[in-house]
Amino acid sequence: MAALEESQGRTRDRRSVFERYQEAAADAGEIDPPLFSVEVTADGRPTDIEREEAEDVVFEQITSPFDPEHIDIDTRTTTVDLLLSRLRNEMIDLAPDFQRKAGIWTDGKQSRLIESLLLRIPIPSFYAAENKDGSWAIVDGIQRLTSIARFVEPETIGADPLKLTGLEYLRNFAEAGFANLSGKLQIRLRETEVVVHVIRRGTPEPVMFNVFARINTGGEPLTRQEIRHALISGRARTLLAELAETEEFRRATGHSVVGDRMADREMVLRFLAFRMTSPHAYKPGDFDAFLAEAMHQVNRLDSAEEDLLRTEFLTAMLAAEEIFGHHAFRKYRRNQQRKSPINKALFEAAAVNLASLSDADREALRQIDVLDAFAELMEDVEFERAISVGTGDARKVRKRFDAVKELFEDALGKGRSGSEQ
Numbered sequence: 471m472a473a474l475e476e477s478q479g480r481t482r483d484r485r486s487v488f489e490r491y492q493e494a495a496a497d498a499g500e501i502d503p504p505l506f507s508v509e510v511t512a513d514g515r516p517t518d519i520e521r522e523e524a525e526d527v528v529f530e531q532i533t534s535p536f537d538p539e540h541i542d543i544d545t546r547t548t549t550v551d552l553l554l555s556r557l558r559n560e561m562i563d564l565a566p567d568f569q570r571k572a573g574i575w576t577d578g579k580q581s582r583l584i585e586s587l588l589l590r591i592p593i594p595s596f597y598a599a600e601n602k603d604g605s606w607a608i609v610d611g612i613q614r615l616t617s618i619a620r621f622v623e624p625e626t627i628g629a630d631p632l633k634l635t636g637l638e639y640l641r642n643f644a645e646a647g648f649a650n651l652s653g654k655l656q657i658r659l660r661e662t663e664v665v666v667h668v669i670r671r672g673t674p675e676p677v678m679f680n681v682f683a684r685i686n687t688g689g690e691p692l693t694r695q696e697i698r699h700a701l702i703s704g705r706a707r708t709l710l711a712e713l714a715e716t717e718e719f720r721r722a723t724g725h726s727v728v729g730d731r732m733a734d735r736e737m738v739l740r741f742l743a744f745r746m747t748s749p750h751a752y753k754p755g756d757f758d759a760f761l762a763e764a765m766h767q768v769n770r771l772d773s774a775e776e777d778l779l780r781t782e783f784l785t786a787m788l789a790a791e792e793i794f795g796h797h798a799f800r801k802y803r804r805n806q807q808r809k810s811p812i813n814k815a816l817f818e819a820a821a822v823n824l825a826s827l828s829d830a831d832r833e834a835l836r837q838i839d840v841l842d843a844f845a846e847l848m849e850d851v852e853f854e855r856a857i858s859v860g861t862g863d864a865r866k867v868r869k870r871f872d873a874v875k876e877l878f879e880d881a882l883g884k885g886r887s888g889s890e891q
Contacts, residue, residue, distance in 0.1 A: 508811050509733060518726035519733050520801075520811040523859040541677055542670035550587070550618055551660040553596075556606065557619055557626040562598075563607040563703060564616065564627065578636030580617035585637050587618070587662050588655060595665040597685055599678055599701050602671055609700040610685045610692065622648050622659060675701070676759050694758050695736035702762060704769035705776075710735040710742075713780065718787035722798050723812055733814075739764055740818040741786070742779055745825060749871040757862025782825040789824045789832045793840050801854070804845040815857040819870040823878060831882055838881050847877055 507521045556562045586593055596611035608615060621632040634646050648656065669678050682697045692700075699707060713719060714734035720727075727734045743764035744752075752760065771779070790798040799817040800810040824832060847853055853873045856866035 509731065515728075517728045517731075517733065518724070518811050519728075520813045520858075522814065522861050541673050543673075543681070544668045544670055546666045546668060547663050548666055549660065550622065550662045550664060553615060553664065553666075554619060554623050554626060554660075557615075558623070561605045562615075563601070563605055564612055575613045575617060576636075577632065580613075580620065580632055581634040581636055582638065583614060583617045584621050584632070584634060584659075585640050585643075587659055588640060588643075590658075590662075593664065595667055597667050597669075597682065599669045599682075600671045601703075606666075606668060607700055607703070609682045609697060612700075675762060676756060679758060679762065693731050693733070693736075694761070695732040695739070698739075698758075698762055698765055699732060699735070702765045702769075704765075705771070706739075706765040706768035709768055709776065709780075710738045710765075713738045713783055716784060716787070718784045718791075722787040722791040723817075724796055724798075724809070727812060736761070737812075737814055737817050738783070740814060741783055741821045741825075742768060744818055744822045744871070745779060745782060749822070749867050752864055752867050754864040760862075783821070785832070786821040786825040789827075789835070790820060792836050793824075793832075794820075794844070795841070797841060797844075801848060801857075802841065802845055803848055804842065806845075813857055815861040815866075815870060819857070819874045823871065823874045826875075827878065831878070834882055835878060838884070840877070840881050843877055843881055847873060 507523075509517045509519045509521050553562070557564075583593065593614060594611070596608060596615065598606035598608050598611075600606060616627060616629070617632065619627045620629045621634075624631045631647050634640075634643050637643060643651075648659075651659070669681060678701060679694070679697055682692060682701070683694065685692060699710075714727075714729060714737070719734070719738070723734075723737075727737070729735070739761055743761055746764060746767050747760075768776075796809055797806075799812050799820060801813055801816070802810065827835070850873070852869060856869040856873070860866060861870075
């Protein structure tokens with residue numbers, strides 16, 4: 471290995487991510503490479519999606535020009551009762567299909583939040599973005615607000631009433647609901663003061679994203695797709711969810727993409743973004759802003775345009791499954807048995823290119839051993855890095871899309887030559 475690196479003029483650190491994993495596997499006596507660094511669920515469990523490494527873009531850097539005078543963050547001290555009033559009057563957007571809202575906090579954790587309020591223990595601040603109509607989109611604090619509403623006024627969020635359980639100090643309130651509390655304690659809850667940081671309308675959207683990306687009040691930072699989902703309402707929210715829940719997508723990804731952190735919706739969005747905007751038209755800059763604009767574009771689609779994208783997406787999913795099998799959208803080397811995690815950059819490059827082919831070409835690829843050719847492509851260090859590190863870089867975007875396109879064209883060309891012989 472050392473001789474090979476010396477002959478190629480590369481240092482050890484310049485080897486591909488895949489090669490480094492393979493060497494680690496060899497050192498450990500393994501045949502297959504060990505698990506890649508993967509994303510985790512909201513409760514810390516590993517997923518089947520490879521974590522993208524940052525290189526060329528500083529995660530928290532604001533890359534778009536903006537006037538600091540336009541940044542208006544208003545810190546308000548309000549009460550639980552006023553928050554519930556906003557919920558009743560539909561002046562708070564909880565993004566009802568927000569995955570982190572439901573199913574993450576157990577009844578016990580929600581109960582202990584209520585216990586903290588009854589004990590007058592301060593809880594973390596809420597963060598919200600102000601919409602044009604004055605309503606708030608809660609970005610951080612959704613689970614806290616949902617827990618409070620579920621206990622005090624469950625009808626405001628259409629949830630079952632919360633009965634207190636698993637309390638640490640107020641054990642005599644076990645199984646109590648809000649109605650079981652004394653009038654004094656009910657008033658205490660309603661009059662509890664909480665802090666809400668509201669980013670006022672007029673603040674540039676990229677700056678909003680940057681502010682919310684830095685927030686970590688709940689233990690696990692919000693993912694970029696969670697922030698996009700919270701800040702950008704409209705048809706894009708539901709369309710991404712619908713496509714992520716299709717059987718075609720689930721089968722193509724091996725039913726292994728966990729959606730509680732919205733990784734599945736981000737993958738769908740990346741496909742739509744590069745079908746609406748050519749990879750060669752993608753401009754250097756903020757990849758997150760590019761995806762945010764794609765959500766706005768989806769919101770502006772007419773029904774015919776939406777139907778076309780839906781059809782292309784499902785067609786690409788079916789083709790990927792049939793052409794690449796259980797290695798679809800995953801890094802692969804010859805004779806590799808263990809599946810690598812899903813790679814989001816590879817997903818967008820492969821899916822978009824498959825969608826752009828004719829039905830005849832997709833059918834022809836089904837009859838060709840494309841997987842072996844893909845293994846050869848993975849030996850290209852530049853391509854491997856283009857799907858692994860700093861994937862939002864414009865050069866790397868063009869590299870991976872062009873390489874996959876060339877892979878399909880070469881395979882089709884060889885297939886036609888073979889049939890003519």
